[in-house]
Amino acid sequence: MADAGWAAVSWPQEYGGRGATVLEQLVYAEETTRARVPMPLNVIGMNNIAPAIMQYGTEAQKLTLLPRMMRADDIWCQGMSEPEAGSDLASLRTRAVRENDHFVINGQKTWTSLGYRADWCQLYVRTDPDAPKHKGISCLIVDMSLPGIEVRPLVTLSGEADFAEVFFNDVWVPADALLGPVNGGWQIATTTLSHERAGAARLYTEMQMRLTELVADLADVHIDGRPVLEDATTLRRLGEIALCIKYLEVLCQRSISAILHGGDAFGSASLAKTIWGEVGQEIAALAFDLLGSHTNGRRWADYRLTSRSLTIAGGTTQINKNITAQRVLGLPRS
Amino acid sequence: MNLELSDEQIALRDTVRSFLAEKASIAGHVRPMLEDPTGTTEAVWRGLADLGTTGLLVPPECDGAGMTMVEAGIVLEELGAGLHPGPWLSTAVAATRALTRFGVDSSTAAPLFSGIADGSRTVAVGPLDGVRPAAVELGDGVVLRGTIDHVWDVAAADVLLVLADERDSTGLFAVQMPTPGVQVTPQTGIDQTRKQFRVILDDTPAQRVATASPDTVEALVDDVAIAWAADALGAARAVLQLAIEYAKVRRQFGQPIGAFQAVQHLCVDMYETVELARSGVIHALWAADAADREERHLAAIRAKAFAGRLATVADNAIQVFGGIGYTWEHDAHLYLKRLLSWNAFLGGPDRYLVEVGAQFAESVLH
Numbered sequence: 001m002a003d004a005g006w007a008a009v010s011w012p013q014e015y016g017g018r019g020a021t022v023l024e025q026l027v028y029a030e031e032t033t034r035a036r037v038p039m040p041l042n043v044i045g046m047n048n049i050a051p052a053i054m055q056y057g058t059e060a061q062k063l064t065l066l067p068r069m070m071r072a073d074d075i076w077c078q079g080m081s082e083p084e085a086g087s088d089l090a091s092l093r094t095r096a097v098r099e100n101d102h103f104v105i106n107g108q109k110t111w112t113s114l115g116y117r118a119d120w121c122q123l124y125v126r127t128d129p130d131a132p133k134h135k136g137i138s139c140l141i142v143d144m145s146l147p148g149i150e151v152r153p154l155v156t157l158s159g160e161a162d163f164a165e166v167f168f169n170d171v172w173v174p175a176d177a178l179l180g181p182v183n184g185g186w187q188i189a190t191t192t193l194s195h196e197r198a199g200a201a202r203l204y205t206e207m208q209m210r211l212t213e214l215v216a217d218l219a220d221v222h223i224d225g226r227p228v229l230e231d232a233t234t235l236r237r238l239g240e241i242a243l244c245i246k247y248l249e250v251l252c253q254r255s256i257s258a259i260l261h262g263g264d265a266f267g268s269a270s271l272a273k274t275i276w277g278e279v280g281q282e283i284a285a286l287a288f289d290l291l292g293s294h295t296n297g298r299r300w301a302d303y304r305l306t307s308r309s310l311t312i313a314g315g316t317t318q319i320n321k322n323i324t325a326q327r328v329l330g331l332p333r334s
Numbered sequence: 335m336n337l338e339l340s341d342e343q344i345a346l347r348d349t350v351r352s353f354l355a356e357k358a359s360i361a362g363h364v365r366p367m368l369e370d371p372t373g374t375t376e377a378v379w380r381g382l383a384d385l386g387t388t389g390l391l392v393p394p395e396c397d398g399a400g401m402t403m404v405e406a407g408i409v410l411e412e413l414g415a416g417l418h419p420g421p422w423l424s425t426a427v428a429a430t431r432a433l434t435r436f437g438v439d440s441s442t443a444a445p446l447f448s449g450i451a452d453g454s455r456t457v458a459v460g461p462l463d464g465v466r467p468a469a470v471e472l473g474d475g476v477v478l479r480g481t482i483d484h485v486w487d488v489a490a491a492d493v494l495l496v497l498a499d500e501r502d503s504t505g506l507f508a509v510q511m512p513t514p515g516v517q518v519t520p521q522t523g524i525d526q527t528r529k530q531f532r533v534i535l536d537d538t539p540a541q542r543v544a545t546a547s548p549d550t551v552e553a554l555v556d557d558v559a560i561a562w563a564a565d566a567l568g569a570a571r572a573v574l575q576l577a578i579e580y581a582k583v584r585r586q587f588g589q590p591i592g593a594f595q596a597v598q599h600l601c602v603d604m605y606e607t608v609e610l611a612r613s614g615v616i617h618a619l620w621a622a623d624a625a626d627r628e629e630r631h632l633a634a635i636r637a638k639a640f641a642g643r644l645a646t647v648a649d650n651a652i653q654v655f656g657g658i659g660y661t662w663e664h665d666a667h668l669y670l671k672r673l674l675s676w677n678a679f680l681g682g683p684d685r686y687l688v689e690v691g692a693q694f695a696e697s698v699l700h
Contacts, residue, residue, distance in 0.1 A: 023335065215698040229695045232688050239691030243639050250337075250613035257337035271606050318599070325598035329578050329605060332593040 002071045008046055010195040015054060015066050017195075022260055025198035033205040044113060045069050045076030047199070049122045052139070052192040056180035061141065065120070077118035079109040079142070079166060080189070086111075087319045089124075090133045090186060094168060096125035096140060098175070103127075103140060105148075105171040111313075115164030116153045118144050124185050137185035140177045147171070158305045197259055200252035200269070203276040207245045207283065210303075211238075214287050217296060228290060237286050241279060248275050267328030270320045277310035277317060337616060339408070347408045349385055354416040357381050360665055367419045368526040371489035374420035382422060383453025391430040396447035398430075403557065403622035407564035407615060414568025417668050419527040421456045421487035423561050428486075429457035431557040432495055436506050436544035443543075446493065446508075458511075459495045460485030460533070462555050463680050467535050469498040469505055469542070476542050478507060478535040488518050488531040496535070497546055504551065507540035515539075525675035527668060549627065556634035559680065560618040563637035566676040567608070567615045570647040573669035574604045577651040591654075600654060604647045611644050632693060638679075639686035645673040 001007040002016070009028050011017020020028060040046060050069060053061055068074040085092040094107025105125060109115070121142045128136030144151070148171035153161035180188050215238070221228045228234050255268035288304035291297035311317040325331045339347070358364070358378050367373050382388055387409050392398020399405075406427055413422055430450060433443045449455025460482050461467075467480025478498050488494060494509040494516075509516065517534035546554075578601055581592030591597050618633035625633070648670035652659035659666040677683065 026335075211694070212698050215695050218695075219699055229692075229699075235688045235691035235695065236684060237691070238694060239639060239687035239689065242694035243636050243687065243690050244610070246617075246636060247610040247613045247640070250617045251609060253335060254337050254613060254616070257335055261336050261338045263338040266609060267605075268609070271609055275606065275610070318595075321599045321602040322595065324602045324605065325592075325595075329598075329601055331578065331581060331598050331601065332590050334593045334595055334598070 007040065007072075008050075008070045010197070011046075011050065011070070012054070012195070015050075015062070016070050022197050022256060025196065026201045026256060029198055029201035030205050033202055033209060036209070040072070041114075042069060042072050042075055044078055045074075045120075045122075047194055047196045048192070049076050049078060051194050052122065052179060052188050053141075055192060056139075056184075056188055058176070060176070061179070065141070069120075074119040075114055075117055076120050076122065077112050077114045077144075077164075077166075079112060079115075079121045079123035081111045082108060083110055087316055089189070090137065092124055092126060092137065094123070094125045095129070096127050096138065096173075098127075099172075101175045102172045103175060103177065105140070105142070105168040105173065107168050109166040109168075111154070111163050112166050113163045115166050116151050116161060120144060121166070122179070124189060127185075128183050131183065134186045136183055137189075138182050139179040139185040139188045140173060141179050142171070142173050142177060146173065156306075157308070158302055198256055200255050200272050203272055204245055204249040204252050207248070207276065207279050210280070210283050211241055211245060214283060214300070217287075217300070218290060221290060221294065234286075234290065237282075241282050241286065244275065244279050244282075248272060248279065251275070267324050270324050270328075273314070274311070274317050274320050280307045280310045283307070343405065343408055346405060347412060350387060350409050350412040351415075353381055353385060354412060354418065358416060358418060358420075360417055360668070364417045364419055364527060364668070370419075371520055371529055371531075372421070373487070373527070373529045374490055379420060379456070380453050382420070383451070388422070388426045388453055389447075389451025390426060391434070392447045392451040393434075396444050397451045398447060402624075403427075403560065403619045406561060407619040410561055410564035411568035411571070411615075414565035414570075414672065415572035417527045417569065417572075417665070417672055419529065421458065421490040421529070423558070423565065424458050424487040424491070425450055425456045427561040428459040428554070428558050429493075429495055432459055432506060432554050435550045435554050435557070436546050438506070438544045442508075442541075449492075455492045456487070456490050457493045457495060458485055458487045458491035459497075459554075459558075460488075461497060462558060466504065467496060467498045469500045469507060469540070470537075472537065476507065476540055477537040478509065478540045479537060480535055482533045482535070484521060484523075484530050485533050486531075487529055488533055489520070489529060494533070495543075496540065497551065498540075504546045504548075505542050506544040506546050508543050509535075509538055509540045513538055523675055524678070525671040527672055528675050552631060553627070555680070556630055557622055559634040559638055560615075560622050562676050562679055563611075563618060563634075563641075564615050566641065566644055566673055567611050569669050569672040569676075570604075570608050570611060570644050573648050573651045573666060574601070574608050576666070577601060577604065577654040581654055597654060600650050604650050607643055607647050611640060614640055632690075635686050635689050635693075638681075639683050639690050641673075641677040641679075641686075642683035645670070645677045648673045 005018040008017040009020040010025050013019045082092050096103040096105045123140045123142045127138040148169045150167040152165045154163050156162050252272050258265040284304045284307035287300035291300045389398035390401045390405050394400040467478045469476050491511050496507045498507050515536045515538045519532045521530045521532050523530050584591050618637050621630040621633040652666045
């Protein structure tokens with residue numbers, strides 16, 4: 001996969017990708033999702049961190065870091081959220097102080113996906129505590145094996161160790177770990193353009209697959225001696241979800257069309273993410289209601305729990321709504 | 335994959351939008367027409383025809399533009415946004431699609447098509463559901479017998495196209511209006527911008543113009559439903575826009591109410607619903623001309639299934655307006671009523687949601 005560039009189809013060819021067009025990415029996303037290809041372990045690195053390195057990194061950073069990332073020789077995590085900086089990310093407090101040709105880092109990150117197995121971290125730190133909060137943040141590329149870094153897995157509500165807390169205690173990193181300009185970290189966090197431009201295709205395809213799997217699991221289920229798939233209440237709930245997924249599909253395709261043809265993207269990325277999360281939770285609720293106590297219902301019980309994260313991770317639905325209200329609808333800031 | 339409007343489509347939208355704002359505004363035209371059974375005036379209808387809108391779906395050989403439902407949908411969205419009360423959907427969509435779908439003989443269809451395109455004829459069509467009247471041979475001709483409910487725009491119509499049952503089939507019949515023996519009574523629904531009538535046909539002479547197979551009847555009903563959905567999208571878009579503009583300027587506690595998250599999230603929920611509806615309408619308008627029977631029908635069913643959620647946009651808009659939105663003088667209630675009449679058309683959304691669910695299950699299991 002890596003040799004032929006299939007591990008990173010959206011990356012430019014000079015970095016080992018296939019430089020796929022938006023439409024090619026759309027097809028790739030739809031087909032790999034339909035074929036139930038697992039998401040790459042390094043997806044955060046490949047979709048979110050690599051574009052920042054390509055855009056802001058030095059030649060040395062690009063050459064040493066990107067090939068190993070694509071081959072999953074190095075696993076990457078992002079150090080963003082902190083105990084006191086969740087939705088309000090810009091108030092982060094992890095400090096990095098310049099000492100000659102090093103930065104010395106102290107602080108704590110949390111909800112760090114893959115933190116317990118990452119080799120590298122794209123870390124956001126405060127380098128100017130006196131500047132306005134958005135203007136004193138820098139981005140560092142940190143080797144997770146350095147002394148002073150301690151990782152504690154966080155066990156989620158479903159019993160799995162999906163993410164971690166990461167503690168930094170006098171961690172010395174060389175000054176060339178800086179990505180982009182000093183105090184320019186917020187810009188990297190908010191303006192890096194992912195090459196993955198048809199990612200929306202995964203949203204509706206994923207939900208089509210989930211609903212398809214649910215219906216397949218319901219095929220032999222009976223309530224009071226009647227097939228559940230002939231029950232009007234069940235079909236109505238199924239209809240609500242199927243309808244929403246179909247409209248989400250067209251909404252995502254409108255968003256991709258806007259990218260291709262320079263149209264108005266109408267804040268569609270945020271809308272699509274919100275709808276995707278809510279649809280996932282509705283599928284989970286329907287599945288658990290019908291199959292929660294069923295012998296083959298275990299994975300739906302798990303999904304009933306883990307689907308809660310769909311409206312939290314990567315920006316809560318409520319923060320997304322604030323952003324849409326202010327940036328798309330033009331309502332005033334509160 | 336290009337879902338953007340073309341320059342010509344944007345020009346069509348802007349032309350209709352400014353015509354309605356200047357010549358058929360809510361205060362200047364829609365409200366005065368609330369009690370009028372025709373819902374239109376000579377000047378406004380002439381204006382819509384002169385812009386070429388009534389002939390959008392009329393074939394070019396009959397002086398029409400020969401366009402698709404996508405262009406009709408652009409006009410309908412503007413008509414919905416302007417709460418337009420005239421017989422445009424009946425004449426320019428339902429009648430032209432009936433003539434086309436049923437393959438009406440060109441010698442019969444041509445004068446109707448030309449009259450629709452040049453604005454000299456308005457046409458009503460029904461019934462789209464429920465019991466059809468009977469067509470009975472009497473002497474040398476055919477007469478129609480029976481009662482039809484909820485036919486739109488009959489008072490404005492020069493011609494009434496009636497679906498009626500014959501001995502072994504269903505036919506399309508033309509009745510010239512007014513005709514003695516046709517009793518037309520207004521049926522006041524929830525929405526006074528939509529003119530509905532009970533039509534009692536008492537051995538009314540009619541001209542048989544085509545045979546209507548079950549498939550073509552279904553196609554016509556789908557066309558009308560999809561057209562209605564585009565109109566409803568326009569109404570929802572417009573009332574959302576009014577609510578957002580109000581939230582920016584209405585001040586309480588020393589700030590615009592649009593700065594409060596509770597109001598912001600309400601507006602975003604409405605916006606999400608409108609953009610989902612727009613996605614469905616874009617697909618359905620395309621499907622009306624370009625998709626196979628199954629996909630087109632499902633697109634129409636989905637639009638009906640979404641009608642209940644779409645109406646919540648007007649409910650929530652009134653919530654944003656507060657007390658002023660609850661008054662007769664404010665336009666919000668007119669939008670709510672327009673969306674509720676789409677909700678009620680062909681029956682409420684529940685059974686359509688069940689149908690969408692059943693269809694999805696069927697597609698997985700077979």
